[in-house]
Amino acid sequence: MNRSLVFILLSATALAGCATTQTPDAAPIADTPASTPAAPAAKPAYGTFGFDTAGMDRAVQPGDSFYNYASGTWTKTTPIPADKSNYGAFNILSDLSESRTRGILDEQAKDPSSKIGIAYATYLDRAAIDAKGMAPIQPMMTRIKGATKKSYSALIGELSRDGVGAPIAGGVGQDDKNPNAYVFGIYQSGLGLPDRDYYLSKDAKLAAAKTAYQSHIAKMFTLAGEPNAAARAKAIVDFETEIARVSWTRIDSRDATKTYNKMTVAQLQKLAPGFDFAAMFNAGGAQGVTDVVVAQPTAIAAISKLVAAAPIGVLRDQLIFKALGNFADVLPKPLDDERFAFYGTTLGGTPQQEERWKRAVQFTSGSLDDEVSKLYVAKYFPPETKAAADTLVKNIISAMDTRIDQLEWMAPETKVKAHAKLAAFVPKIGYPDRWKDYSGLQIVAGDAFGNNVRANRFQHDYQTSKLGKPVERWEWGMTPMTVNAYANFGMVEIVFPAAILQPPFFDPAADPAVNYGGIGAVIGHELSHHFDDQGAKYDASGTLSDWWTPADVKNFNALTGKVVAQYDAYEPLPGMHVKGALTLGENMADLAGLTVAYDAYRKSLNGAEAPVIDGFTGDQRFYLGWAQVWRRSYREATLRQRLLTDPHSPSEQRTSIVRNMDPWYGAFQPKPGEKLYLAPADRLKVW
Structure with missing residues (x-):
């Protein structure tokens, strides 16, 4: 299922940004052997050796805050x-990627036969959208308002094709215990706020967000011409509060074992009798489903009871609100503005909505992803870059292979299986080796709302059509234009889109130490996800199984408990700590990824010491390369939301993972009493 995709960042939407730090719209990256220790001849994008030394704050001791030492002036x-x-290295590259994609789409918009050009130009035409008013969504609203308790479940299935969410959600993904087959999954859903804590916590700021959410719903109803907006909004929030009360926490929902509950549709219906699942499946295009995987069984059962007990008016109104929100960007501007005012400003602290062209790029790239991707990689990702990245990936995998043999806590027989899993890895670099066919997607000039709905249906139907077919192992979960990376446990793969293989992550003109600390650690991060507290549950075939000895599990859990405790102690906002259990997988991946990247870097030196450059040793440059990619500032509201919902720790705490690594102590000489200093016995050692 999709839960086996583990990303280095939360989502692409968290990355989109407008660069204020100078970053060249560089020519395609040239081929430079990634493992060569000699200083490069070409000028790197950042500084003299690939690191922005001007962004440092040398008044800060590395042992007090390595983040501020490396990036304090930049911040x-x-x-x-x-x-x-929020804003940082990822956003700068995402901005570059969007700008490049805009150039491609602007050219395509000149061609009246170009499907992506039509989709892009139509989305851009705000005046035409406003002129149509609410007329485009009225048929959907009429369908929703005509729902009865008996027809509600089928309506949920229909609306899932359109892209409208409901209290119970479903979708097709790889079967965790049969990775050569697809299966339909069922998940808890139905919350309009980012997390159950927003509904249930007594924290004053979260309570204020809940109050603002109710006002937002009322405003959306009023703007859509709906009567009795305030009372209807309150009823929706009351209903969602009850859903929140029975929903699983994010910590429980990330557990691959707890969330794999396979049953027949008949068993599901018995578990949750208040909802007609067969009607939902049939109306959603998943006819004939016999088996499902239920992620949160107790929540699904409880939500089903809530749905059965709720007045049909409340159920309808929740769907109306979700429809208005999901399509606000292709409805009259006041609706679009109001949605941003709440989700962007109130919850995220963002003062201003992105320019329309950026959102048009995002819509087109998401709706016709492979059509846009083909043009992007042809222009911005040459084979030489792919080859250089391939070399670096092989070096990191080799270092991980060696490290497995050094583990004291893993049994010899388990190490044999771990080596086999590593040998089975499929690295994917840059872009897919084949593309999806979009000839069946109808895009109509001047119909922005219809294009959005049809694109949602196309993607939904594409996924449901996979049931009963062989797994599409060539398929990617991200576009090449995405500045991100991910690990897919079921596919036993690590994936690096073209857009992340650029400075400051990867610059063939930079010193190799910086590259190993940057993209090398990112590669190690994704690789090690397959051996983190959840990824380690999947064997060499990608099957969710018990392939470790009981002693291995006990030893491993003792180590991961220390990782949880270290991160629980961090307090990025007054009274709000990092959730060590929620962020465990990502923190372990940072710890292991940076460790194996360092091993690979040292191996690349062939026993020699790297030259000192601008007063920095090779080891210092390696760790500075790591710190540079995690430069990021957050608005307070966003940071608060991420501490509740994001499985990744904030950037300063991610940078601070270095405090657990003995070579960092040798490189920067932190002293006892400094904030990051740990005695050797207290440093985290897992992989």
Whole structure:
């Protein structure tokens, strides 16, 4: 199922940004052997050796805050753009990627036969959208308002094709215990706020967000011409509060074992009798489903009871609100503005919505992803870059292979299986080796709302059509234009889109130490996800199984418990700590990824010491390369939301993972009493 995809960041939407730090719209990256220790001849994008030394704050001791030592001046002098909730290295590259894609789409818009050009130009035409008013969504509203208790479940299935969510959600994904087959999954859903804590916590700021959410619903109803908006909004929030009360926490929902509950549709219906699942499946295009995987059984049963007990008016109104929100960007501007005012400003702290062209790029790239991707990689990702990245990936995998043999806590027989799993890895670099066919997607000039709905249906039907077919192992979960990376446990793969293989992550003109600390650690991060507290549950075939000895599990859990405790102690906002159990997988991946990247870097030196460059040793440059990719500032509201919902720790805490690594102590000489200093016995050692 999709839960086996583990990303280095939360989502692509968290990355979109407008660069204020100078980053060249560089020519395609040239081929430079990634493992060569000699200083490069070409000028790197950042500084003299690939690191922005001007962004450092050398008044800060590395042992007090390695983040501020490496990036303190950058943080103080680089404002968050008005249309961003956070800003850093990922955003800078995402901005570059969007700008390049815009150039491609602007050209395509000149061609009246170009499907992506039509989709892009139609989305851009705000005047035409406003002129149509609410007319485009009225048929959907009529369908929703005509729902009865008996027809509600089928309506949920229909609306899932359109892209409208409901209290119970479903979708097709790889079967965790049969990775050569697809299966239909059922998940808890139905919350309009980011997390159950927003509904249930007594924290004053979360309570204020809940109050603002109710006002937002009422405003959306009023703007859509709906009567009795305030009372209807309150009823929706009351209903969602009850859903929140029975929903699983994010910590429980990330457990691959707990969330794999396979049963027949008949068993599901018995578990949750208040909902007609067969009607939902049939109306949603998944006819003939016999077996399902239920992610949160107790929540699904409880939500089903809530649905059965709720007045049909409340159920309808929740769907109306979700429809208005999901399509606000292709409805009259006041609706679009109001949705951003709540989700962007109130919840995210972002003052200003992105320019329409950026959103048009995102819509087109998401709706016709492979059609846009083909043009992007042809222009911006040459084979030489792919080859250089392939070399670096092989070096990191080799270092991980060696490290497995050094583990004291893993049994010899388990190490044999771990080596076999590593040998089975499929690295995917840059872009897919084949593309999806979009000839069946109808795009109509001047019909922005219809294009959005038809694109949602096309993607939904594409997924449901996989049932009963062989697994599409060539398929990617991200576009090449995405500045991100991921691990897919069921596919036994690590995936690196073209857009992340650029400075500051990867610059063939930079010193190799910086590359190993940057993209090398990212590669190690994704690789090690397959051996983190959840990824380790999947064997060499990608099957969710028990392939470790009981002693291995006991030893491993003792180590991961220390990781949880270290991160629980961090307090990025007053009274709000990092959730060590929620962020465990990502923190372990940072720890292991940086460790194996360092091993690979040292191996690349062939026993020699790297030259000192601008006063920095090779080891210092390696760790500075790591710190540079995690430069990021957050608006307070966004940071609060992420501490509740994001499985990744904030950037300063991610940078601080270095405090657990003995070579960092040798490189920067932190002293006892400094904030990051740990005695050797207290440093986390897992992989």
